[in-house]
Structure formats: structure tokens, C-alpha cells
Amino acid sequence: MNEISFDIEEYIDRVQSFHGHLSPGVIIGGFMVYVVQVRIPEGRLYNAICETPKCLPDAIQLLTPCTVGNGRLRIINIGRFALSLYDKYQGNGFRVFLDLNKLEHWTEIKAWFFRLKPKAEQNHDCLMTQIIASGERLCGVHPIQVHPRFLERQRKGRIVLCPSCEEAYPVQNGNICQACQEPSPYLIPECLEKAE
Amino acid sequence: MNEISFDIEEYIDRVQSFHGHLSPGVIIGGFMVYVVQVRIPEGRLYNAICETPKCLPDAIQLLTPCTVGNGRLRIINIGRFALSLYDKYQGNGFRVFLDLNKLEHWTEIKAWFFRLKPKAEQNHDCLMTQIIASGERLCGVHPIQVHPRFLERQRKGRIVLCPSCEEAYPVQNGNICQACQEPSPYLIPECLEKAE
Numbered sequence: 001m002n003e004i005s006f007d008i009e010e011y012i013d014r015v016q017s018f019h020g021h022l023s024p025g026v027i028i029g030g031f032m033v034y035v036v037q038v039r040i041p042e043g044r045l046y047n048a049i050c051e052t053p054k055c056l057p058d059a060i061q062l063l064t065p066c067t068v069g070n071g072r073l074r075i076i077n078i079g080r081f082a083l084s085l086y087d088k089y090q091g092n093g094f095r096v097f098l099d100l101n102k103l104e105h106w107t108e109i110k111a112w113f114f115r116l117k118p119k120a121e122q123n124h125d126c127l128m129t130q131i132i133a134s135g136e137r138l139c140g141v142h143p144i145q146v147h148p149r150f151l152e153r154q155r156k157g158r159i160v161l162c163p164s165c166e167e168a169y170p171v172q173n174g175n176i177c178q179a180c181q182e183p184s185p186y187l188i189p190e191c192l193e194k195a196e
Numbered sequence: 197m198n199e200i201s202f203d204i205e206e207y208i209d210r211v212q213s214f215h216g217h218l219s220p221g222v223i224i225g226g227f228m229v230y231v232v233q234v235r236i237p238e239g240r241l242y243n244a245i246c247e248t249p250k251c252l253p254d255a256i257q258l259l260t261p262c263t264v265g266n267g268r269l270r271i272i273n274i275g276r277f278a279l280s281l282y283d284k285y286q287g288n289g290f291r292v293f294l295d296l297n298k299l300e301h302w303t304e305i306k307a308w309f310f311r312l313k314p315k316a317e318q319n320h321d322c323l324m325t326q327i328i329a330s331g332e333r334l335c336g337v338h339p340i341q342v343h344p345r346f347l348e349r350q351r352k353g354r355i356v357l358c359p360s361c362e363e364a365y366p367v368q369n370g371n372i373c374q375a376c377q378e379p380s381p382y383l384i385p386e387c388l389e390k391a392e
Contacts, residue, residue, distance in 0.1 A: 079373055168296060186341060
């Protein structure tokens, strides 16, 4: 086991500053990250998979060296409140999830997790107290081996100019950039607006 | 204009700690975020779109209240080195990109951006000096209006148990959870491993 430690008070401060508010999911996520982190042998380089884009990615980014922008955290939105840390080269690691059997005695956590109450009826203080009191005891952990596609080094092709929008893009995306191939996230044609 | 300030020295320290190393993309990203941030009227609640998962999401997460986990940063991988900040309710905002016309005089940045040299031949110190010296002058900015789908509140449906993996998932994903519908990111059948 790794001799890593988890200081919940310090973590709460960091969540407040980074995530913007004390979301129950990010606080539980802190314990979840800790539970797998201690199982990674000391000094091993690891990456992360998060199975939901909600809350958990911020716990991973705050407590591990894996961020979205450095490519070490991959978010695969399959709707489960779970995450994995795995050896960057070998692909073996651990996955953690909320064990629903262990949730029975923690009524406020259960109500929040299954959305049994509208948000206005949730008792935020009681929920936080239960989360901190239960800590890592709610977590289920099992070993995993990630699919080999996560171990492949992404090839970096050439960067070229898109003949349509005149911005740079990776040539492997096609004859024009992907932004010009897909429905745009923006409504205003960008070419008309490049005046500033 | 917003009276926000950008301290590059402080930012470099934060990048080192969060992103793990001084990546050119995250440092340029700091200037890019600043350039759009000053254009957002004071006190306005804004969200972010990032057009690449590489580097830029970390600049956004470090310098704005928008993170992946709090849902205020959406990454749409269309391969362009660009980002937008937009009014959460109205959808109007600004998009920033690297203006390639302005890149001509900054040879080391150009070589890095277009991958004209293998990494071993890049002069990291010279690249960083050029990035800091050029600052926001490399940025092109234009106003945008995001597609209405970014303004819609995501409906939160019920959370139910997946009959296949026995984990919780949003009922709107179908009769079994999405993890059980799609090729798994893991090789070992998870049900066999839930012993711990």
C-alpha cells in the first residue's frame, strides 16, 4: 500500500476554491480517489478514467496528477459514478464505485444519490455530515485491466490550415477541419466576425 | 471591459502544480483565457467551451470558475486550438484563437504549433520566452453566440439499478446502463471482480 494521506478539511477548502461549491459528489469523490490511490504502488506513473463528467473529474484533478488538459484523465461518459486509476504502461489498476449495499444506513446520502428528494428538501448539512462520517466505507473497489486502446500513444500528425475557416487543425481529421465538418457550437458564421 | 488582471508568474506556478509541467499550450492558453475574460462584463455568470481536449482545458480550469466537474466547461473535440466564454443565460460571448498571421515573427512558437520540429530539437527556453513576450498579441478574438443547446438545462431523470452490472445509472440511458451497452473500457469482466 502507498503511504498517501487524505486530509478532508484541506480537501474541502480546495473543492470550494476549484469547483466553486461543496458539491456532495466531489466530496464523496475525494474518498473514492483516496481509496484507489493508496492501492497504486509508490512511484508508479498512473492515469485515470472517469465514468461520468459530473463532479468526479474535479476530485481526480484535485487529488492526482491526472488532468483533462494533460491527457492523463479520460472521461468516458457511461453514466456510472465510478473512476479508475491504472498503470500508464501496463494498464492494470483499480476501479472504485459507490457500493449501494453499504448505502442503506446513510439515508441522506441515499436520498441524494438516487434523487429521491427535490434539492430544496435535501438537508445539505446532514448530507455532508453523513458523507464525512461514512468516508471511504461506502466505496467498493475491484482490480481492472484497461483496454489496450488506452495504452496506445496517440500519434501526432501534421498541423495544417483549414481551407474553410483558415484555422489550424490536425491533418488526420480530413480535408477540412472537424469544426467545419460538424454542426458548429456557434450560431454566428465565424468568418464574418473576425474583424477584431 | 472587466478589470481582471493576469499575473503570468503566479500563473506559471499554478500550471506547474496543476498540469504537472510547463506546457507551451497551457501557458499560451493563459493569455487566451485572459483575452476573453476581460471582455465579459463584470459580475456576469459565464460558461466555457473548449474546442480541444489538449492543454487549453487546464488554462480554463485554472483561471475561470468553469471546470469539467461542475459542468461549466464543455469540451467539444473539433481539433482547433480555441476556446469561448459565453453568458450562461443569453449565450453571447467571445471566442479566442491563435491568429496565424501574427505568428510569422515568432519562429519558435510557429515551429511548436505546426509541429515543424521534433520535440527534441525544440528550444524550450526560447519557446517560453517568445510565448511570454508575445503574450495576448497572438490572439484573435471574435464575438459568438452559442447554439441554444448549450443553454438548455439538462434534465435530471431518475437513478435506477442496472440489472446487468448492478450499479446505479440514469434511467434515461435505457434498460441497462450505458457501460453495459457499449464496449467496456476494461478487459476483465467486472462482475467477477467485486470481491474486495
